[in-house]
Amino acid sequence: MITQVYSVGLTVSSIERVLVFYTDLLGMRRTHEGEVWGDGYERLTGVFGARLRVATLHLDDARVQLVQFVAPPGGRPIPLDSRSNDGWFQHIALVVGDMDGAYARARAQHVQHVSTAPQTLPDTIPNAAGIQAFYFRDEDGHNLEFIAYPPDKGDPRWQGGGPVPFGIDHTAIAVAKYRAQPRLLPRCSGPIGRGRQRELRHRASPPEYG
Numbered sequence: 001m002i003t004q005v006y007s008v009g010l011t012v013s014s015i016e017r018v019l020v021f022y023t024d025l026l027g028m029r030r031t032h033e034g035e036v037w038g039d040g041y042e043r044l045t046g047v048f049g050a051r052l053r054v055a056t057l058h059l060d061d062a063r064v065q066l067v068q069f070v071a072p073p074g075g076r077p078i079p080l081d082s083r084s085n086d087g088w089f090q091h092i093a094l095v096v097g098d099m100d101g102a103y104a105r106a107r108a109q110h111v112q113h114v115s116t117a118p119q120t121l122p123d124t125i126p127n128a129a130g131i132q133a134f135y136f137r138d139e140d141g142h143n144l145e146f147i148a149y150p151p152d153k154g155d156p157r158w159q160g161g162g163p164v165p166f167g168i169d170h171t172a173i174a175v176a177k178y179r180a181q182p183r184l185l186p187r188c189s190g191p192i193g194r195g196r197q198r199e200l201r202h203r204a205s206p207p208e209y210g
Contacts, residue, residue, distance in 0.1 A: 007063040008092055008171050011075065012140050015055045015068045021138050025109050026094060027164040028057040028064065035070065047072065062168035064092065078141035084114065089174035091135065091143040097161025099132040099148040105163055106146070112137040118146070128153070 012018050015033075022028045037051040045052070051071040057064045069075055082089070096102040099118050114135035121128045130150035137143055147169055149158045158169060 032056040094165035101163025
C-alpha cells in the first residue's frame with residue numbers, strides 16, 4: 001500500500017544547466033552526485049544502454065533527484081505547449097514564507113511563468129482560502145510551484161520563513177479520472193476539491209542511487 005512519496009525524480013537535459021536554478025533560486029543543497037549503469041538500470045528505466053548521471057538534492061527532509069541520461073542520446077524534451085491539464089503534468093510545491101519576495105527573486109531569474117502572477121485562493125474554497133500559489137517552470141520545462149500558507153492553514157512547520165523555499169509541501173500529478181485509481185492511490189492525504197489535485201505528501205528519503 002502506498003503511504004508516502006520518498007523522493008521525486010526529474011529527467012533533465014543537463015545537470016550543469018539546471019543545478020544553479022535548483023540550488024540558488026530554490027534553496028536546495030546537493031548531497032550526492034554520480035553515474036550509474038548496467039542491466040539493472042536498463043530494466044529499471046526501460047532504456048537499452050542507459051547510463052545515468054544523478055544529482056541528489058535536499059530541501060529540509062525532502063529529496064529531489066535530477067537525472068541526466070548520458071547515454072543513449074535522443075530523449076525528447078517536454079513540449080513547449082505543455083499545459084497543466086495534460087496527462088503527463090507533474091509539479092512540486094515548494095513552501096515560502098514571503099510570496100512577494102519569492103516572486104521577485106523568480107522574476108529576477110527570468111523564470112518562465114505558468115501563472116500570470118501569484119494567486120490568492122478565494123474564500124469560496126474554505127479549506128484553501130488565503131493560500132498563495134505561483135506556478136512556473138525550470139529551464140527544461142518542469143512545472144514547479146511556490147506556495148505560502150496563512151496562519152490558519154497547512155502544517156504548522158510551514159509557518160514563518162522568507163522568500164527562499166524551506167520545504168516541499170507536496171508533489172502532484174494529473175490523472176484523467178481520480179476515481180479510476182483506487183489501487184494506486186488508496187491512502188492519499190488532503191481533500192479533493194474543485195480546482196485542486198489529489199496530493200501525495202512528500203516525506204522521508206530512501207538510499208542513494210549507486
